[in-house]
Structure formats: C-alpha cells, structure tokens
Amino acid sequence: MSTFQIGLWAIGAAVVLAVWAYNRWTTRRHLPKRSRPEAAVPTAEEARDPRPASDERQEPTLGEVGVSAVPGATVAEPGLGVPAARTAGLTPALDALVPLALEQVVSGDAVLAALPGTRRVGSKPFSVEGLNATGGDWESPRPGQRYSALQAGVQLANRTGPLNEIEFSEFVVKVQAFADTLAASPDCPEMMQEVNRARELDQFAGMHDAQLTFSVRARRAAWSPGYLTQHASELGFVAGALPGRMVLPAATPGDAPVLVLRYETQVALADDPEQIALREFFLTLDVPHVAREERPFVRMREAAQALAQTMEGLVTDAAGQALGADQMDQIGAELEVLYDALQARGLPAGSPLTRRLFS
Template identity: 60%
Template structure:
C-alpha cells in the first residue's frame, strides 16, 4: 500500500471520527436535561404542600430555611369610597340577613366591574356582607370605579343603578345614587392613575446549551420554594399570608407540561414574573425575583434576558429596583399601597 493511499485512509478515518463526535455532541445538546433520580421533581400534590424557603432579608437564596409558621387568614376588604361608587340604602325597618341574601342579584358584576352590597349589622355596627341570622339597619350598594379592563362607563353605571334599585325594592329600602357624570369622571381619573402606575415585570431565562425537561425546571424551582400552580406549565412562589396572591410566577410551555411523556419535551426558556401592585412591599418581591433568577440561571446553565433576548446586566436591575421604590411611594401616597386590599382590587 502506497503512502498516498495510507494517508487518504487516515484522513477518512479522522473525518469519520469527527462526524461521530459531532453527532454525539449534537444529540446530547438537543436532549433535554432531566431531574436527578435521587431528587426528582415533586408531583403537583406534593408540591402544593411545600412552603417557600427564600428568605427576603438575605442576598443569597436560602435553600434550607425552615418553613414559616402557619399564617392567619387575611380579612377580605369591603366597599371603599376610594375605588367604589357607593349608594346608601335607607330602610323603613331593619331587614334580616336572609331577606338581604334572597334579594341579591344572581350576578355580582355590572358590565366588567364588581358589584357588591353590604349591610350595617345592628349588633356590631360594622359594615359586612349580609349573613343569615343577622339583622341590618341599612345597606349600601357599590360598584368598582376601575380595574385593568378600564374605567366604569355610563352603561355600566346604569346597570349598577338597576341592580341596586331592584335590591332596595326587595328589602323596602330607598337608595341614594350619586350623580352619574361625576362618578364616571372620577372613574376615568382613577383609571388614568392606575394605568400609569401598573407595573408587571418579567424576566426570561434561556438555556445556554442543552434544553430542559419540565421535570428539570420543576426540580430547580421547587428548591427555591416554588410550588405547582393552578395551570399546567405554571409554578408560583406563595406569599407569607394565606389568601394573598403569589409573590412570583414561573411559567413555561403548557403543551410540554401536558405531553404524554413530559421528560421528552424540550424547553429552551422559562418566564419569571412579578405583578407589582398585587404583592406587598414588605415581602421584597423584586429582590426575591433577582435571587430566584440568579439561582435558576446558575443551577440550570441559563442566562437571564429581557423580552428581546438581550442579557440583563446587574446595573439595569439596580435601576429597575430604584424605579420600583418610587412607584411604591406613589401608590402609598394615594392610599393604594402595593399588596393592600384596595390595590389588589384596582389592579385586577
């Protein structure tokens, strides 16, 4: 065999070896990473029982922090003139809770705005949602001035009047409605304020190399305190108060989560989100969002980017943090502090 022929054989062998190595590398890169068998991601039932373990007062994720004490359920807010149209209803005689409940309309909305009726409890002298076995010396009907759908309009106000009047007639009461044009103008002003101060932040975490399986994402997120959400492909970081909205959301492709074999599904990005007006300032949600993004990026070999796919630098996050502090101050000055019952209603 000549040297030339031997050289060709060696070159061919090297090319073949390179192709095999490249194909193996490509296959490995495209195979989604799976959770470790010794620490598999919890199923939804197990995840729902977990407590968050991120410590808001620390700069590093506290993976092994002890679960917090069981929180006291939060009292639901009532009607408030700050964000509701209120129509007092004077009664000819006190009415029972049973009569009030029977008189309520079948739907609790006027158009796209929440509608409610409260009674003045004769025993406690507190406004409350009518209850059986109680007696009420008066009522008030209310409709919300604005929400994320927009401001209360004339048609919705008219529907509110019809529902409140029907309730008043059923309990032998006389309503006193405020002037429609004044309330609609107030609704527009509140809606303008809310629209200018409604912040919903999101980071996108993208895979640098190998894709992730849903279980792999769930495994890493659960270490930070995230639990299964109500929808496929969504996890949440619960608040420290029972009944409060979650601090953060983590979402990925719902089709991948519902696949026959989710571990064969390849995810190349997940989204971390914060609904600023819904979460109390004291929970330090943005700091915890940064911690979670950093921990997930490090653990899953990813990079944190904006909506355009550009990496987010720490300096940019510092600017966002300062802007959020100003936003919190503005909301509190309007008596609509982030995470407060009124803010949750307005920004919903």
C-alpha cells in the first residue's frame, strides 16, 4: 500500500471518528439534564428541620439571598402530613345567617346527630355553629359540650359565583329540617336581600381575584424531573401531595403555600421519569391566599429568575412572552394595589376569611 493510500485511510478514519464524536456530543447535549445521584427532595417533615445533618459547608439557597423559605404547612397540598388549615367561623360579612332559638340547652352530640348528611348547598359550604353554654363562644359543635343557641349559615359567594335563589331556597329547606329535629325555631332572612348581598360580594371578589403564573422554558437542553426537583428543593420547595407538584411552604403551619411549582403529571408518573425530556414548568401564586407579609411576589420573581439562571431557562408569562425587569415591576405595583383593596374591605390576603371567599 502506498503512502498516498495510507494517508487517505487515515483521513477517512479521522473523518469517521469526528462524525461519531459530533453525533455523540449532539445526542448527549439534547438528553434531559439529570439530577445528581445523591440529591434528594425534602419532604414537608424534613423541611420543618432544615438543619444540615453534618458540619459540612452548605451551598447558599434562595433564603440566603434575600428570600426566606420557611418550612410550614400547606392547605393547597393536603396529604403532606401537616396540621389542618385554619378556618374562619360564620360571619355576616361572608355568610347568610339563620339564628335558631332553642327551647332548652342541647348537647353537642344531639346537634351532630341532627346535622344534614351533606355540608354543601349547591356549590356553597353550609355550616352550623353553637353558642357554648360554658365558655360563651360560638364554635363548631363538639361532643360532650352543651349549647344554648345555634346558628346556621351558607357562604354568599366563592370562586364558583354568588349564592342564587335556588341555592338559598335549598338552604332554607335544609335549615328547617335541621331545626325540626332539635325543636328549634329558625329566623330566616329575606331571600332577595341575601341574594343581592351575594352578588355584590361576588362582584368585588371577581375584580380583586388574581392567580399569577410564570413559565420557565428550557433555552437549550431539556431537563429530567429529578433535575428540576433537585434545583427547586435547594430554594426551599418541598414535595407536594400530587405528582408533578412542589410547594414553597408558608411561615405559619396551616396556611396556603407561598408558591406552587408544577409540571406535567404524566411526566411524573412515567415508568422512568429520568428519561423524559421536560422543557417547561410553571410557578403559580394564588394572590388572595398568601399573606402580604410573606412577600410572595418578590419570592416568586426571585425563584423564577434563580431557577432560570441555574437551569438555562427563560422566564415567560402564560402566553410565552419573555418577562423583563420592567414587566416584573409593573406586575408588582399592580399587586400592591390589589392588596390595599383587599385590606380596605376587611379581607386581607392570606386571612382565613379571605381564603374562604376565594375558594
């Protein structure tokens, strides 16, 4: 074989090797980025005690750059094994109320036995409270207690709309049946008065409701679910109750999560999710459900930007438009106006009453 032929063989081999290397590099580049083997997503229980298990230096998290990530309970993610959500009692501000006069003090056991089988009227929650004969406070009926008066209520409005005439009539029928069992006398309000109150409250709620969502989209290589959850857990997110969901807990146990991170449920349920290419996830803030003191929008903005930076992503709105600093500032200013309006109405964001209205 001549020197010329040997040279051609060498060039051909080099070309083949270069093509193979390029294809391998391209394939690896487009594979989903995977999490480190040692990484683990904290549970809500572990998040309550975030102290490191050793004295090794810990990498900075979002909480160390001005955004706290305090462990706590979530109401939007039941099943985390955390305390139940705080609830607001019956109030004229949010409920149509029916006082029930009693001929004599009744036991909590009797009241519980007389309650209707369903605690809803149409799409609205139905509740009964008793005036504790010993403590003198209105409360949900409890076994072993005695009550000198009762009141029933139905919520005037929620995110399904206002209480209507049909629902109010159903409410009156349900209250009357409950009262007859206990030999109580109900004093029902006038229907149209309560329906009109419901419409006004629903109009206010509709004008001051906000559920803000940011999308983070991959610029280059896709991610595996484990890669995403690994980076999110470093910012204080914990596993949610549903597949494909993580939450940033609030400071107070029982409060709604500050933020919810979600991606495709089918991806999370795949036989081998680490082989699935994930190109987008979402951060959501349910504004009326999160206290202003939690600085929820600031934390949402910084979390989105931190994840986009470390994962090579782009922060966009729900329509896919990139969000810059100016747009973020404008959104923040509009949310401050909304917080002020809720506060002025006596419905501060994150309070039990507000969360009940915007449910």
